Amino acid sequence: MASCKPRPVDIPKRTVQIPAPMTVDANTFETEARVLRRPHCQPSHIEKNRHLEPMQRKDTWLVGAVGIVFYFFLPISAQSQGYTPYLKGAEHTGALQMEVLQESPDTLRYALVAHAASLNYDPKKKRLVNTVERARKLHLNVVKIFSPEHGFTGSFSAGEHVEDEEVDGVKIPMVSLYGSHKKPTAEDLADVDVVLFDLQDVGVRFYTYISTLTYVMEACAEFKKPLIVLDRPNPFANVVDGPVLDTAYTSFVGLHPVPVLYGMTMGEYAQMVHGEGWIRGADSLQLRVIPCVDYHREPVSFPDEAPPSPNLPNAHAIALYPSLCFFEAAPVSVGRGTEAPFEWLGAPWIDATGFAFVPMPNAGASSPKFQSDTCHGWDLRTMPIHPEQGLQLNYLDDIYHAYAAQGRDTARPFFTSFMDKLAGGTSLEDALEAGQSVQEIQASWQPDLEAFKQIRSRYLLYSMKPIPLPALMPPSAAPAKKTKKPTKKGAQ
Numbered sequence: 364m365a366s367c368k369p370r371p372v373d374i375p376k377r378t379v380q381i382p383a384p385m386t387v388d389a390n391t392f393e394t395e396a397r398v399l400r401r402p403h404c405q406p407s408h409i410e411k412n413r414h415l416e417p418m419q420r421k422d423t424w425l426v427g428a429v430g431i432v433f434y435f436f437l438p439i440s441a442q443s444q445g446y447t448p449y450l451k452g453a454e455h456t457g458a459l460q461m462e463v464l465q466e467s468p469d470t471l472r473y474a475l476v477a478h479a480a481s482l483n484y485d486p487k488k489k490r491l492v493n494t495v496e497r498a499r500k501l502h503l504n505v506v507k508i509f510s511p512e513h514g515f516t517g518s519f520s521a522g523e524h525v526e527d528e529e530v531d532g533v534k535i536p537m538v539s540l541y542g543s544h545k546k547p548t549a550e551d552l553a554d555v556d557v558v559l560f561d562l563q564d565v566g567v568r569f570y571t572y573i574s575t576l577t578y579v580m581e582a583c584a585e586f587k588k589p590l591i592v593l594d595r596p597n598p599f600a601n602v603v604d605g606p607v608l609d610t611a612y613t614s615f616v617g618l619h620p621v622p623v624l625y626g627m628t629m630g631e632y633a634q635m636v637h638g639e640g641w642i643r644g645a646d647s648l649q650l651r652v653i654p655c656v657d658y659h660r661e662p663v664s665f666p667d668e669a670p671p672s673p674n675l676p677n678a679h680a681i682a683l684y685p686s687l688c689f690f691e692a693a694p695v696s697v698g699r700g701t702e703a704p705f706e707w708l709g710a711p712w713i714d715a716t717g718f719a720f721v722p723m724p725n726a727g728a729s730s731p732k733f734q735s736d737t738c739h740g741w742d743l744r745t746m747p748i749h750p751e752q753g754l755q756l757n758y759l760d761d762i763y764h765a766y767a768a769q770g771r772d773t774a775r776p777f778f779t780s781f782m783d784k785l786a787g788g789t790s791l792e793d794a795l796e797a798g799q800s801v802q803e804i805q806a807s808w809q810p811d812l813e814a815f816k817q818i819r820s821r822y823l824l825y826s827m828k829p830i831p832l833p834a835l836m837p838p839s840a841a842p843a844k845k846t847k848k849p850t851k852k853g854a855q
Contacts, residue, residue: 452663453484457593457630457653458494458561461501464591467557473498474507474547474555476540476579478515479669480563491668494561494593495535506554508537509547511562511575512672545615546578552586560592560629563671566599566750567685568608568623569616569785572671573632577618577642580633584644592652594630594824598681601660601827602626603819604753605685607811608787617787622812623685624753627819630654634822652824660825662751673727674704681705682748686755689791692782694775695762696722696738700731708758709740712771718742756801763795 458481481494498505508515515537538544538551552558560579562572576592583590605623613619619641627635630652636642637650664678665671675681684705687697698707700722707720711733719739722731748755766777778792786792794804 452596453482453491453666455655455658455663456483456494456561456595457655458483458497458595459656460653461494461498461503461593463653464503465501469502469504472504472506472554472556474509474552474558475505476509476511476558476560476562476575478510478562478671480665480671481561482563482666482669491666494559498559505535505559507551508535509540509551509558509579510537512541512571540575540578545575547582547586549586552582552588555588558583558588558590560590560633561595562629563595563665564597564629565671565675565681565684566597566602566624566626566628567688568605568621568625568787569688570672570684571615573629574615574618576629576633577636580636580648580650581642581644584642584648587647587649589649589651590633592630592633592650594628594652594655596655596658596660596663597628598662598664598678598750599624599685600626600628600825602750602753603812603816604808606787606791606808607815609790612783612788614784616784620815622808622815623787625815625819627822628655628824631819631822631824634824635818638822639818654824658825660827662749674699676704679706679744679748682750682752683743683755686758689759689782689785690762692779692785693763693777694766696720696732696740698722699728700725700734703742703744704728706744707738707740707742709738711736711738712766712769713739713762715739716741754805756804760795760801760804764798 475495475498477494479493482491483494483497484490485492485497492500495505495508538547540547547558558579560576562575564570564572580590582588602624603622603626607622608617608620610620619636625632633650634652637645637648640646642648664681667677670676671681675684680703687705687708690697690708694712695708695710698704698720701707701720704727709716709718709720716739718741719737721735721737722728722733724730724734763777771777782792783789790807791804794807799807
């Protein structure tokens with residue numbers, strides 16, 4: 364594997380260029396609204412510069428008033444123009460059409476692949492219900508539940524071994540599809556006639572739910588069990604970006620030759636894996652996709668009630684996730700073990716920036732990187748970003764070269780071997796080592812991306828539709844959060 368080597372002599376220290384705030388538009392509306400609506404966080408382990416200067420009492424009243432306006436009136440205005448500022452995606456799910464399964468014999472035994480974020484909006488009860496509950500209300504005979512990484516409750520850390528679970532109120536046997544048991548066995552499916560699949564994905568290759576989908580498809584093909592995918596939107600369902608995986612680097616965080624952002628829903632992805640023959644026994648698989656309801660690839664996010672995984676608690680973190688996840692293979696924390704995973708970025712070796720945090724064990728990270736150490740870095744929570752922006756390589760590029768400029772790679776390479784799996788090969792690391800610019804790196808992906816788009820186009824279920832935009836407050840009307848300007852020392 365390539366290592367991070369210092370450039371020739373006289374390498375200046377580089378600074379991480381955090382993009383300047385963009386003009387608020389339809390793409391950033393979801394993020395901006397979420398920041399204002401977000402409930403107060405629990406006390407953190409911030410060491411200094413609490414990222415917000417003290418407010419005067421009159422300012423507090425102003426912020427409260429503006430927050431009320433955003434919370435109550437803007438959503439109404441947006442929805443009146445046909446735009447959903449943020450999910451609700453549960454209003455679109457394929458599970459809302461499970462009534463069609465009632466036409467099947469009531470003797471059929473179903474297994475359901477689901478988790479806590481398999482939510483659907485019940486207009487009668489005006490609340491979100493899990494697909495398990497919905498299936499049982501429809502009198503479908505659900506005899507088993509399979510859960511992915513993080514478990515059915517979504518409370519386990521990334522990579523943590525998940526035992527078979529029993530959840531209060533759900534008297535159905537549960538089987539974990541993680542660890543050494545990623546694929547359903549003949550025994551698992553012996554008492555099952557049909558498998559229903561309903562996982563809330565985020566549309567990123569190294570997010571493991573599409574790998575779970577692949578293994579379930581392969582098991583269903585092998586053991587002659589029909590598979591029905593209950594489709595649902597994801598935030599990157601129209602974004603194709605990043606390096607395409609080299610099949611020599613397949614793993615649970617990347618099984619197929621697709622880019623980091625593949626721009627497909629779970630149902631579309633399943634059809635591609637099936638149609639391209641990317642699983643053993645593809646010809647024998649009985650696959651059916653129940654599509655989303657009235658969905659046109661418009662921007663969506665998730666209900667706050669149940670995030671897709673414990674370290675992606677909100678839409679903003681999800682939008683940053685594909686760009687920051689490469690740091691999982693580097694000596695940099697992405698905020699696991701804090702109140703803001705994938706929204707805080709830093710490391711002990713980075714010079715003071717005016718913001719710091721200390722990772723500590725929590726429900727989403729039992730042993731976080733740099734546990735109990737002070738990490739200097741950046742609070743990205745107020746930085747406008749939207750999934751449609753795709754991958755943002757500026758963080759990786761600048762911090763990588765700042766590490767090399769400090770001469771740290773002479774003792775330890777910046778990337779571990781895990782980087783090859785996350786990036787789907789060595790091309791990204793090689794390009795960074797060679798000193799290519801972000802623009803050059805992104806340009807190098809284009810031939811492979813165009814080839815993938817040709818494959819992708821054969822399996823898309825949903826078209827684009829113009830989205831009426833809501834009337835928004837001018838950026839100057841919203842109270843700005845004051846932060847100390849980072850110094851220009853170290854890797855900023």
